[in-house]
Each structure stands twice: as C-alpha cells, then as structure tokens.
Amino acid sequence: MGVDEISLGDTIGRASPKDVSDLLSLLLKKIKPNMVALHFHNTYGMALLNSFIAFRDFGITTFDSSAGGLGGCPFAPGAAGNVATEDLVFMFENSGVKTGVDWKKIVEAVSILGIPLRSVISKVLGSR
Numbered sequence: 470m471g472v473d474e475i476s477l478g479d480t481i482g483r484a485s486p487k488d489v490s491d492l493l494s495l496l497l498k499k500i501k502p503n504m505v506a507l508h509f510h511n512t513y514g515m516a517l518l519n520s521f522i523a524f525r526d527f528g529i530t531t532f533d534s535s536a537g538g539l540g541g542c543p544f545a546p547g548a549a550g551n552v553a554t555e556d557l558v559f560m561f562e563n564s565g566v567k568t569g570v571d572w573k574k575i576v577e578a579v580s581i582l583g584i585p586l587r588s589v590i591s592k593v594l595g596s597r
Contacts, residue, residue, distance in 0.1 A: 474506050476533070479519070481545045482512025486522045493527045502528035509552045510545075511538060511587065516552035517560050524566070532557060537579040538587030553588030555579075 477492070489507075496505065507523055509516035509532070523529040538553035558572040576591055586592075 472504070474504055474531070475500065476506040476508055478508035478533075479510055479516075480508075482510030482516065482549055484509065484519055485515060486518055489519045489522050490526065493523060493529070497527060503530070505529050506531035506533060508533035510541075510549055511552050512549040517556055520552065520557060521560065521564070524561070536575050537582070537584075537591060539579075550587045553586070553590065555590045556588045559590055 475496075477496075493505070507520065507529055509519050511517075520532050523532075533551065534554040534557045535551040536554045538550040538556070540551045541549065554570075555572040555575040558568050558570045558575065561568050562570075562572065572590060576588070576594060579586060579588075580591070
C-alpha cells in the first residue's frame with residue numbers, strides 16, 4: 470500500500486510499559502519493527518521507560534522527541550510535553566546504545582531559548 474512507517478503516539482503520556490508491551494506484541498505480528506515509530510509524552514514520567522522497553526524488547530529504533538521536552542498538545546489539556554531528546558539520547562548512550570547524537574549540544578542549543586525546560590538533564594545541569 471506504500472506505507473513506510475506507522476507512528477503511534479501517547480499524546481496524554483499515560484501509557485505504561487505494560488501498555489507498550491501489550492500493543493507491540495500484537496502489532497509486530499503484522500508488521501516489522503523498522504516500520505514503527507513511537508511518540509511518547511512524559512506527563513506521568515513514563516516516556517523514557519516506555520522507549521527503552523520498546524527498543525530492548527521489540528527492536529523499535531525510531532522515536533519522536535523534542536529538544537528540552539518542549540511541546541504539548543492543544544487537544545490534550547494538561548498533557549506534558551514530548552519526551553526530551555537529550556534525556557532520550559542520554560538514556561540510550563548510557564545503556565550502551567550508540568545514537569550518534571551529542572546530548573550536551575542539544576542542551577546547549579535549547580538553553581539559548583531562555584525558557585524553563587522539561588528535560589531531566591537540563592534540571593541536573595542547571596543545579597550545578
């Protein structure tokens with residue numbers, strides 16, 4: 470049908486690792502992991518763990534993220550921003566997964582905005 474990728478989003482940031490596992494267990498019976506992209510918001514602090522489970526247990530390698538965790542969704546009031554790129558990269562790199570991305574440069578670039586960021590990394594670095 471010409472579909473290259475299916476992107477699934479947890480717009481309200483409520484998915485748990487069990488939810489992710491249950492969904493991917495069903496979905497990957499029909500399509501290959503390289504055709505799946507995941508988009509997690511971090512409202513309940515589960516985005517990093519959900520991403521790691523999807524990668525480790527199911528071989529998903531495409532994740533949407535945003536520098537500083539910026540963003541949100543006008544259709545989901547109260548939902549937090551996207552998972553922060555620098556947090557995602559830091560987690561994968563420190564777990565032995567080479568991303569080719571320098572999380573420190575992301576933090577540096579986003580800090581230019583001069584607004585409070587949602588990433589854990591920016592909070593840790595800001596306290597130093």
